[in-house]
Each structure stands twice: as structure tokens, then as C-alpha cells.
Amino acid sequence: xxxxxxxxxxxxxxxxxxxxxxxxxxxxxxxxxxxxxxxxxxxxxxxxxxxxxxxxxxxxxxxxxxxxxxxxxxxxxxxxxxxxxxxxxxxxxxxxxxxxxxxxxxxxxxxxxxxxxxxxxxxxxxxxxxxxxxxxxxxxxxxxxxxxxxxxxxxxxxxxxxxxxxxxxxxxxxxxxxxxxxxxxxxxxxxxxxxxxxxxxxxxxxxxxxxxxxxxxxxxxxxxxxxxxxxxxxxxxxxxxxxx
Amino acid sequence: xxxxxxxxxxxxxxxxxxxxxxxxxxxxxxxxxxxxxxxxxxxxxxxxxxxxxxxxxxxxxxxxxxxxxxxxxxxxxxxxxxxxxxxxxxxxxxxxxxxxxxxxxxxxxxxxxxxxx
Numbered sequence: 001x002x003x004x005x006x007x008x009x010x011x012x013x014x015x016x017x018x019x020x021x022x023x024x025x026x027x028x029x030x031x032x033x034x035x036x037x038x039x040x041x042x043x044x045x046x047x048x049x050x051x052x053x054x055x056x057x058x059x060x061x062x063x064x065x066x067x068x069x070x071x072x073x074x075x076x077x078x079x080x081x082x083x084x085x086x087x088x089x090x091x092x093x094x095x096x097x098x099x100x101x102x103x104x105x106x107x108x109x110x111x112x113x114x115x116x117x118x119x120x121x122x123x124x125x126x127x128x129x130x131x132x133x134x135x136x137x138x139x140x141x142x143x144x145x146x147x148x149x150x151x152x153x154x155x156x157x158x159x160x161x162x163x164x165x166x167x168x169x170x171x172x173x174x175x176x177x178x179x180x181x182x183x184x185x186x187x188x189x190x191x192x193x194x195x196x197x198x199x200x201x202x203x204x205x206x207x208x209x210x211x212x213x214x215x216x217x218x219x220x221x222x223x224x225x226x227x228x229x230x231x232x233x234x235x236x237x238x239x240x241x242x243x244x
Numbered sequence: 245x246x247x248x249x250x251x252x253x254x255x256x257x258x259x260x261x262x263x264x265x266x267x268x269x270x271x272x273x274x275x276x277x278x279x280x281x282x283x284x285x286x287x288x289x290x291x292x293x294x295x296x297x298x299x300x301x302x303x304x305x306x307x308x309x310x311x312x313x314x315x316x317x318x319x320x321x322x323x324x325x326x327x328x329x330x331x332x333x334x335x336x337x338x339x340x341x342x343x344x345x346x347x348x349x350x351x352x353x354x355x356x357x358x359x360x361x
Contacts (some may be wrong), residue, residue: 028307046306051313057318065318072311078301079308081252083273084259085298087280094335103352117343119333126329132322136333138339144271144310158318159278163334169337171358178342184350191334193346197338204305214302220345222274229269 014063020071040208042176047201048169066100079200083142086203086218088211093215096188104192109221112227114138117239124243131156137236138228139163140171142199145225152233168201175202176209191216196224248297255280 004195013019031049038044069076097104120137128136134155138146143164144151150160177192184190187210194202195217206217259276262268268275284290290298316323323330 022309025307028304028310032306047309048311050307050310051316054310054314055317058314065315067281067287068314069311072314075307076311079312080256080273080276081249082301082305082308083257083271084252084276085301087284088295088298089302090277090281091289093285100353103349106352107345107349111341111345114344115337118340119337122336123329123333126332128326128329132326132330133333136330138335139334140338142271142274145269145274148269148271156257158315159322161312162275162316162323163330164317165309165316167334167338168309169313170335171342173337174339175342175346178339179346182343182347184346186350186353188353189346189350192349193342196345197341200305201309206310207302207305218277222277225274227272 014061015067016069017074019033020063020068021074022071023057024050024054024072024075027057042173042205045169045173045205047165047204048173051165083200086222088210089207089215090211090218093212093219096212097215097219100188104219104223107189107192108196108223108227111193111220112140112224113235115197115224116228116232117235120236120239121243124240130154135160136163138232139167139226140197140199141228142221145229149229149232153236164199166200166202168198171198171202172205175205187212189218192220195220199224245293245297248294251294252276252280252301253296255283 028046028050030053031046034049035046037046054068058065116137119139120133123133126163131154133155135150137153138149138160141149141164143161146160146164147157151157171194175198176190179185179190179193190209191206191213194206198205199221203214203217203221207214255276256273258279259274260272262275263270263272
């Protein structure tokens, strides 16, 4: 095939949603295969690998993100029904969850305040700009909630989405190793910490560790979203005043 | 499978409707998750179709974050300008959040997990 025909095919296909949808799935399958080959090692994180490969492809081909998203939005859409589907493992563990409702609520309050306020305080003390710090504070919460909170605090919604994803990947890679080091190995504590600090990506990692761990992560993700949305918007101004 | 997908979407839709109607601070799918959980309690559990469809979706939860994650390329400028404070704040606060949550729950439930072996 000559170069002209190749260019013509590329120009046509690169403008179609089909190309980037197919590539998103293909790159993800590759990432999953690598993850399996590495024996499920957390550092070989499927989201991190997929995003790195796709960003490289987009930059090399000069494709704008918006055109990529025209295709990838079909995958993005599945996030909604999949979040609803978290109710099934939650239902499976309901008795156990209700049996430890008290400790779960205490862990929620302590963990949520630690994650949110420390992000804000550290960012502010190191001299990050105001919109960056406001976008950092809700980073442990699932993307749509985090974006809503950041906007109310004067942050940037799309920047928040990036922090949320980076937090999720980082937490998914380091959570179980870190917790094991301090003697925390039970499914409930590891799962709840993963879901609280690293939302859906942490929950995906928790499901790789086991169904029970996943159920606790799903619960923590939902509860932390609710708790952060209700508390952070009025707690942050108090912290901001204290830091000045 | 279609029935299970329709059910999940219907609960998501109900969640979105409730969110808008009551001005709730939580996204529609999270409300839909709570509604489906309540429905499952009333029903006594999911049927086989819902269980297997949900299992397939949840096994690939990582995939659903890839399109939004790729948006990182839009913020390369700010990320490199403020790389240092952003990296330290993200890493430290995530580790602190993990430790605070995991240790609190572990210490509060330690006496229970030891009993039934």
C-alpha cells in the first residue's frame, strides 16, 4: 500500500468515534494482560498503563482530547450503570457491614477529614495557587462529586478530575503494601481504606483482592462521597483562615 | 443480560431524577446504588442475570476510568508548573488518608475478627 492511501485511510478513520473506542478497549486489554502476567502486582496498574499508552498515541498523532473522547465516551458512560451495580456486592456483605456500623462511621469521619484537609493544607503550605489547592481538597472522592465540590470551592472541575484519577492510581498501587506494613491485613480495613482514599480506582483494586474487600471499598466510596460533599464546603474556609 | 442492563440504567435514572428533584449533593449513580441496594433487600437478593451482568461490569471497573484519565493531557501545563506542591500534597494526603482509615477500623474491630475462625 502506498503512503497516500495510508494517509487517506488515517484521515478518514481518525475522525470517526470507532477508531478511538476500539483503541481504548485494545489498550485496556493489553494492560490487563500485562497486569495478569505480573501476577496481579499493584504497580502494574491497568488504568495507569492504559492512560499512558493512550496519551502517547494521542500526542504522537496530534489528536485533540475532544476527538478522542467522542469515541471513548461510550466506555465512559458505563461508569454510571457500573456504579449502580456496586449494590450487588454491598448486598452480599450487608449483614457484616451492619454488624460493624459503629467502627465504620468512626473510620469514615477520621479518614475523610484526614484525606481532604491534609491535601488542602499541604498544597497551601507549599505555595500552590488557590484554584489548584481548591481542586486538590476533594481528590479522594469519586469524580462527579469531587468536581461539584471543587467548583463550589473555587477550583477547576477538569483539573479536579485529573487529581482524582492520579489519587486513585497512586492509592491502588500502594494501599495494600502500606497497610500490610503497619499490620492491617483484614479485608474490611484494607477495603474500606482503599474505597475511602482512592474511590472507584481503589475499589477496582479492592475487587482484584477479593469480593469482600471490594464490598467494603464500594461502601467507603459511597459514604465518603456523601460525607465530603456535606462537610468540606464549610470546613475548608475555616482551615484556610487558620493557615493565614 | 439486557434485562439486567435495563434494570441498572433504570436505577441510575431514578437516582438522577431524585438528585435533581431534591437538590442532593451526591451524583445520580451513587443514589441509584443506594436505591438498588434497598430493592435487593426487599427482593431477598439479585437474580442470576443481574448477578452475572454486574460481575462482568465490576471486573472491568478499571476500564471505565480510562477515558476521563486520558484527560490528564489537557492539564500538562499546570501540572508541570506546580508539579512539586501537587505531587507532595497528593502523595502525602493519600497515604495519610489510607493509614487513618485502615488503622482506625483495624483497631476498632480487632477484638471481633479474632473470635470466629
